[in-house]
Each structure stands twice: as C-alpha cells, then as structure tokens.
Amino acid sequence: MSIAQVVEQRFQHWIAGADVTSADGATFVTENPTTGRAWGKFALGAPTDVNEAVHAAQSARKAWAKISPTRRGRMMMRWADKIAENAERLGRLESIQNGKLASELVLQARIVPDWLYYYGGLADKIEGRVIPLDRTSVLNYTMREPLGVIGVVMPWNSPLFLAVMAIAPALAAGNTVVVKPSEVTSASMLEAAKLAKEADFPDGVINVITGGRDTAEALVSHSGVAKIAFTGGVEAGRKVAVSTASRFAHATLELGGKSxxxxxxxxxxxxxxxxxxxxxxxxxxxxxxxxxxxxxxxxxxxxxxxxxxxxxxxxxxxxxxxxxxxxxxxxxxxxxxxxxxxxxxxxxxxxxxxxxxxxxxxxxxxxxxxxxxxxxxxxxxxxxxxxxxxxxxxxxxxxxxxxxxxxxxxxxxxxxxxxxxxxxxxxxxxxxxxxxxxxxxxxNMYRGITFNSPFGGYKASGIGRQNGIEAIDSYLQTKSVWCELDEVAQDPFVLRS
The missing domain is CATH 3.40.309.10 (Aldehyde Dehydrogenase; Chain A, domain 2)
Known part of the structure; x- marks a missing residue:
C-alpha cells in the first residue's frame, strides 16, 4: 500500500480497558506529513479526562498487586507476543503519522517485545535485603515496592518504542501507567494498549490519554501520579522537573542532544x-x-x-x-x-x-x-x-x-x-x-541501543537512566522493616541493674 491509499482514521482515549470519548466531546486532527493532508481525528484530553485515567490506574493497582511477580512477568511476555504479531501494522501506522521510513518503524515494533521480555523476566527478581544489625535481637529487612501510578509522556519520533522503554520497567516493578503519547503520533500506543487487554492485563493497568500540551501538563501536575517518565525537548523537560519537584514526585527525563x-x-x-x-x-x-x-x-x-x-x-x-x-x-x-x-x-x-x-x-x-x-x-x-x-x-x-x-x-x-x-x-x-x-x-559505530544497556544523558540531556537494571530501580521505593524478636520489653524508662 502506498501513502496515497491511506484513509482517515478516528481514535478515542483508552481508559480502564475501553474506548472513551473526551468528557466535552472535543477532538483534534493530525496531518499526514507525506501528503500534508488531514489523516486522523483523536479525542482531545482535558483535565477531567486525565483525572479519569489516573483514577482508573489507581483502582487497578490492587488487581495488579494481587498478581504474583512471576505471573505479571509472563503477562508482559504475552503482550510482547501480541505486539510481535502486529509489528507490521503498528510500524506502518507510525510511518503514516510521522513520516519516518516504514522499514525502520516496523523494525522498531519488532524489537519492542525484547524490552517486555527482559523486564518481564526481571519482575520476580526484585528482592529486598536482611540487614545485619549490632542489636542481634532485631530482624531488619527491606522491601522494594512500586511507586504507584506512572505518567508516561512521549514524543513523536519513535512513539511506541520510546513509550515501552518506560512502560516495561514500570510494569515489572508493579506500577500502573497512564500514557500521554505525542499528539502527532498517538495511534500506535492506543493500538498497543488494546493488545495488552488481549494479553489479559487487568483493566486500568495501562491507560492512554490523547491530546496536546495542556493534556500533558494536566498529567504531569496530577497529585495522583507518583512519577513522570518524559522524553522530549529541554524546555519542556525543565517544566516537568519543576512541576514534579514541587509536589515531591519522581521524574526520569530523556531530553535533547547535540551529539x-x-x-x-x-x-x-x-x-x-x-x-x-x-x-x-x-x-x-x-x-x-x-x-x-x-x-x-x-x-x-x-x-x-x-x-x-x-x-x-x-x-x-x-x-x-x-x-x-x-x-x-x-x-x-x-x-x-x-x-x-x-x-x-x-x-x-x-x-x-x-x-x-x-x-x-x-x-x-x-x-x-x-x-x-x-x-x-x-x-x-x-x-x-x-x-x-x-x-x-x-x-x-x-x-x-x-x-x-x-x-x-x-x-x-x-x-x-x-x-x-x-x-x-x-x-x-x-x-x-x-x-x-x-x-x-x-x-566505530553509531545509534546502537538495547534493552539491557543503560541509556540517558549528562547535563541538560536529562536525569536518570532508561534500559537495564538501573531503570527498574527508578520505579521502586525501599521500605525498611524492624522487628524485635526478644520477649523482654525494651522499656527505656525502666532502670536495669
């Protein structure tokens, strides 16, 4: 099929496992950059829609937590299989949206499953430690727990590939996600999220809200979002950093370069x-x-x-x-x-x-x-x-x-x-x-990247790392648990001889 045969498409938000129109019915239109003509019509997310998506992700946390890490990992692998089966369709869909070569984007869609396989395999490798204390009657151990709801804000150049780089470690760590893809290239993430439902993901674990800058800002500033994973320009990244810091949320920022x-x-x-x-x-x-x-x-x-x-x-x-x-x-x-x-x-x-x-x-x-x-x-x-x-x-x-x-x-x-x-x-x-x-x-090479090697920037090129074990650590928080095993009361107000 040539670009001239492409017909206009319509898309809604994906919230709690279903297509959802914007609360106010608003939409926006995208252009096919090859022809310069309108191609897709998408739901335009307002703060109300973002709030609905975040609440869906919060509600899904209990269902996601009840699934053992091993089963969660296998579920991620089944999602990977679904994406692999649909790689040709997803890649060509992205090419229509952003004008990059279909051959490159189909290849990206074919390697996206590697990230889900890798992090799916790590899901049951997240372990705490027992701390050897001087006070031997106390058992002290740590637990690694998910942060909560992760907001994923991605650009238009490699939409599904970059999104999964953030989504995979977030899910493996036990978080749920709300994705705001670029308004230029929203379709592939919506289609991939529907494939996760086919892989038996609980409704609300993966949500996709479409829209522009205002939609992204509503997600970034939402009090129910524990972390933002952002890929984009320096100035936008600076705003994300300020917004998340102001409410003590976490952020991973992959920004620009002049390599x-x-x-x-x-x-x-x-x-x-x-x-x-x-x-x-x-x-x-x-x-x-x-x-x-x-x-x-x-x-x-x-x-x-x-x-x-x-x-x-x-x-x-x-x-x-x-x-x-x-x-x-x-x-x-x-x-x-x-x-x-x-x-x-x-x-x-x-x-x-x-x-x-x-x-x-x-x-x-x-x-x-x-x-x-x-x-x-x-x-x-x-x-x-x-x-x-x-x-x-x-x-x-x-x-x-x-x-x-x-x-x-x-x-x-x-x-x-x-x-x-x-x-x-x-x-x-x-x-x-x-x-x-x-x-x-x-x-003696250029543009090599893989799921198990850390990727990120120095200086204004970003904060944090994607890929590798380092990435999954950034979607976890550590809890320290103390337990007195001695039957003798440790009363500081009782004098002992």
Missing part, C-alpha cells in the same frame, strides 16, 4: 562515512541522539566532506511506505519551519551550505513536509547551529587539529546525550570515551 561524531585520521573512512550518514540522515535527523556535529580532523576534512556530500545527493526521498525510499518527510509543519529558520540563521552567522539547506517538493508530494539532507561547513563551535538541537537532517561539519581540541569542542555544549568516535587507535578510543561528557559513547 558529536569525531573522526580521527586513522579511522576507517568507509566506516566513518556510513556512521555519520546514519547518525544524521537516518530518520531525517529526528532522533535525540542524532550526530548533528561532525568533528573531522583537518588532514582528512576535505576528503571526507566530499564523500558525505556525494552520498547526501544520492539519498532517495519520498513515500516512507515504499521500500526503496531512504528518507521521508519531516514530521510536522512546525518542525519543517524550524529546520528552515535554523539553516537560514546558520548561513547568516557565516556557515556555508555544502549541500541541501532547503525545503523540497518531491513528485507526487508537493504539499509534503520534506527537507533536503543538509551539510553545513564553516561552522564555528560556538555558533547557534552548533550549540542548539535542530531535530532535522542538518549536519554541521567542524574541523579540529588534535585530540584535546576535539574534546573541548565536543564537550562545550549544554548537552551530553551521546557521542561517536572513529579511530583505529585502541588507547585513544578509550581515552576519548572516558573524557567525553555523554551518557553513551559509540566507538
């Missing part, structure tokens, strides 16, 4: 070229870990730049549902405008466009939100374009002369999400990995 890909003279240039291209032009640069700064050693700068320009010119742009397409549109009108404005500002600041730099209109998709793969040169490390996230297919190329300069440039931003290093010098590679201020460092 540097550093290429040394001894690098395998074919490997580096592939990594740089994938890091910025895959997904049209719409990923938090996009390698948007290419720091290239001056001795190979011109050579590698020329190779990158030639490859960028060959990228096939068009219908993301077609297998031969290599890059789809930008997800929203506002993001397309941001790409244009930031490139224009970069040029005004002295940058030169080595390739692209403008909106394009492929045949058959004249109204789509397409932006050319863009490579900028003559960019200085402190230019606006080198310090701020574009979230589009825009690569800033910056030369460097030695290892120390490369580190200085790479670390000198507010962000610290990821970095890439290309070199055949083993000692240099690990020196760089140690010195780079980033939560993830890839050596």
């Amino acid at each position: 540097a890909s550093i290429v040394f003279p001894d690098a395998d240039l074919a490997q580096a070229e592939a990594g740089l291209l994938a890091g910025i032009f895959a997904a049209a640069g719409q990923t938090c870990v996009a390698g948007s700064r290419a720091l290239i050693h001056r001795s190979i700068h011109d050579q590698l730049l020329q190779r990158l320009v030639e490859r960028a010119a060959d990228i096939r742009i068009g219908d993301p549902l077609v297998s031969s397409t290599q890059m789809g549109p930008i997800a929203t009108r506002s993001q397309l405008s941001k790409n244009e404005v930031m490139v224009q500002r970069a040029v005004a600041d002295g940058a030169k466009v080595a390739f692209g730099g403008e909106r394009i209109r492929p045949d058959g998709f004249r109204d789509g939100f397409f932006f050319s793969p863009t490579i900028l040169t003559n960019v200085r490390p402190h230019d606006f374009i080198a310090q701020n996230e574009v979230f589009g297919p825009v690569l800033s190329v910056i030369p460097f002369d030695d290892e120390e300069e490369a580190l200085t440039i790479a670390n000198d931003t507010q962000f610290g999400l990821a970095a890439g290093v290309w070199t055949m010098d083993l000692r240099r590679a690990h020196r760089m990995a140690r010195a780079l201020e980033a939560g993830t460092v890839w050596i």
